[in-house]
Amino acid sequence: METIEKLTKTLRSHGMKITPQRLMIFKVLENNSSHPSAEDVYKRVKKVYPAVSFTTIYKTLETLRKLGEVREFTIDDDRKHYDPNTNIHxxxxxxxxxxxxxxxxxxxxxxxxxxxxxxxxxxxxxxxxxxxxxxxxx
Amino acid sequence: METIEKLTKTLRSHGMKITPQRLMIFKVLENNSSHPSAEDVYKRVKKVYPAVSFTTIYKTLETLRKLGEVREFTIDDDRKHYDPNTNIHxxxxxxxxxxxxxxxxxxxxxxxxxxxxxxxxxxxxxxxxxxxxxxxxx
DNA sequence: TCGTAATTAACAATCATTTTTATTTATTAT
DNA sequence: ATAATAAATAAAAATGATTGTTAATTACGA
Incomplete structure (x- = not known):
């Protein structure tokens, strides 16, 4: 099963809408194992979807975290990082x-x-x- | 050797001044293994030294970190924490x-x-x- | 296709931390 | 001990990441 389809199902099962922004942000994360910050994600998404807002990035990252689709963590840095790999590592x-x-x-x-x-x-x-x-x- | 005396020596050897604020912040940390945030430290210091400023807390914590007297770390929290125990744990x-x-x-x-x-x-x-x-x- | 609730974009607000600046103070040489 | 001075402090403004608010837009079930 495609992971994007899994996300679609997960969103639907939670009564949440499947929006282009959510799919795009998810795709960007799936292809990015460099533990991006919200800003990194924003920049990448913006390339394909110039109208996207920072608010949406933050909201969506929180949504994905709550759904267990991404892991959020902090290193000794002043920003949060996001990891598409939710397995223990x-x-x-x-x-x-x-x-x-x-x-x-x-x-x-x-x-x-x-x-x-x-x-x-x-x-x-x-x-x-x-x-x-x-x-x-x- | 008292740890406060060790700090005094360390400060002196680095050409830094021995100020009441520094000593107080250090003492507060020494007696606090609950991994306080800068704000926690500020509140405790303020009780004894009401005129202290937040700036001094931040500056001093950075100073102590640079001197290796405290360890700074972040958990999945939005603030930094300080640990007087610099041994590996x-x-x-x-x-x-x-x-x-x-x-x-x-x-x-x-x-x-x-x-x-x-x-x-x-x-x-x-x-x-x-x-x-x-x-x-x- | 329409209605509606969820989502988005834009913007303002917040919170921790840092920078700036003027004042004060610890130390060193007198 | 006192004065000179370089460093440290307090106060306030600035910054940068993140969150909250609001009005406009959009996905989707009826």
Missing amino acids: HHAICSTCKKILDVFEDFSPHVKLPDFIEKDYTVSGFQISFFGTCKECN | HHAICSTCKKILDVFEDFSPHVKLPDFIEKDYTVSGFQISFFGTCKECN
Whole structure:
């Protein structure tokens, strides 16, 4: 099944409208694994859809997040980033160029959660951020 | 050696002035492991030092960060948080009350860094965020 | 095709943080 | 100890990301 069709179904099942803006923003995200900010998304969408507003980008990103279609996260940056890959994975961040690389390794078998967390918390998952410097910036 | 004395020495060695504001902000942080935001720090400092300005809090927090006296980080929140514990440790965040708990477990022996990161990145460290719900919010 | 509620675009507002500027203060040399 | 001065502070304005408001537009069921 096409992912865009899956989105269409999801939207419909939630009684939400299928608008060109939503489809476009979703498509832009699907083809962008560079963890874009709202502004990045806005710029890309604007190329194809010059009349789009920033408000729509923000609203739609929140909609997609609520629907579980994108993951929202912050690094030590002043803006939020969006990731079309909602599967569990981790990140390696270059402290110089701020580029974010995906790390698809599954660490859960190796990371033993401390007992006190298990007792006091209902842990739903964990996220590892590797810090360092990438090849290009070295 | 008192930590406040260590700070005094560090400031002096960097040719920086030892001001009551700096000492107070540092003290507030030392006694606060709840990962306060700049505003949290401001409120606490203001109780003892009512004339303090927000600017000073921000400037001083940046100063302390540059000196390596505090760690700055962001969770999926819209504000930065400050941690007086600069040793490597991890966090457990309650998605309901947003409280942040320290996790002092050393995971480095158990987390095998993927080869491609080792090759492309000079990894300086990693940080694990555990997500879930705390006892009180369950 | 029409009616209507949802969505959008435009714009204003907000919130955290940063910058600017004039005043004050900690320190160093006298 | 005092004065000179470079750094730090307070106050206020500016900025930049994000959110709220409102009126116009549009998707879609009747």
